Amino acid sequence: MQKMTLKVDERTKNTKREVGRMRRTGKIPAIVYGQSKNFSIAVDEYEFNTKFKVISExxxxxxxxxxxxxxxxVKDYQESLLKNRIEHLDFYAIDPNKALRxxxxxxxxxxxxxxxxxGILEHLLHEVEVECLAKNLPENIIIDVSNLAIHDSVHVRELPALEGVxxxxxxxxxxxxxxxxxAEIEEKPAEEAVVEGGEAAEGGEAAETTEEGAAASKAGAKAAPKAAPKGKEEK
Known part of the structure; x- marks a missing residue:
């Protein structure tokens, strides 16, 4: 179980103006809930960022x-990507004698x-939900993948058993x-090939029809009688 400490200040003013002033002076507004009474606090931004490189539940x-x-x-937080800073924190107060999720x-x-x-190793599930007492809360769960062959997988049911978890x-x-x-398939789909083949066939038929028409026109031209010269009468 990983445990850390933070020195914080309780705050009584929750106006928008006061929250803005806190942020300008290097404080993160936060709330603590889970007990009989919720209360608001101010967390030192520098101390929090120094101790918590990664925020984890x-x-x-x-x-x-x-x-x-x-x-x-830490149950939730609001982060400003534009300012690259934590804007608000939600803390959940735990009871050491009650199971938590x-x-x-x-x-x-x-x-x-x-x-x-x-093969390619794909990590699909990066965290798992657990229920346990605070004293049994694991820092992380480690899986050795050395024996995984191609098509092998690890399910949640195969995770190592942890006492009280x-x-x-x-x-x-x-x-x-x-x-x-x-595998990347570079060949054209069969349907596309069929369509192209059909278009080629239709084009061939059209070409044949055109050639036949041209031949018929040429033959007709040869069979037609010559026109009489102008100025002379036909006998």
Missing amino acids: NIIITLKIGNMDVDVL THVPIHLTGSAIGQREG KFITSSDNVVCHVVTKA
Whole structure:
């Protein structure tokens, strides 16, 4: 179980103007819920970014608010891609004696046999939902893919059993598998070939008809009598 601490300040003003002032002074507005009473806090932006390079739901954070310590999980956050900063945080207060549900990341290790045979290893499921007490919350789940051949796969039901941890994600979900490289077909589709062949045949018939018409016209021209010269009467 991974655990970290954050020193935060409780805030009483939640106006838009106050929130804007907080952000300008390097604070992240946040809320803590899950207890009998929700309350708002301000988190130091520099400290949070330094300690949490990656935001994950499975890290237990102890918030130090004055003389009070509250264990929480990050349940949600709002990020401004334009400003490249966290705009708001939602913390969920946990009870150490009650089971909680959260998501745990899945990491792959090793080089699959199928990769050496020309296959591609695809990691499809990057996290799994679990239910457990806070003390049993795993930091991550590691899968060794070394023995995976082409067409082999790992399902949620095949994940290693962890004491006190129940997997909520469907057991039939595929975590990863090794597949063959898709072959590129450069030949034209059969239908296209048929259409082109039909067009060629029609073109050939048209050409033959034209040639026949030209021959008939030529023959007719030869059979026609010559016109009498002007100024002379026919006898």
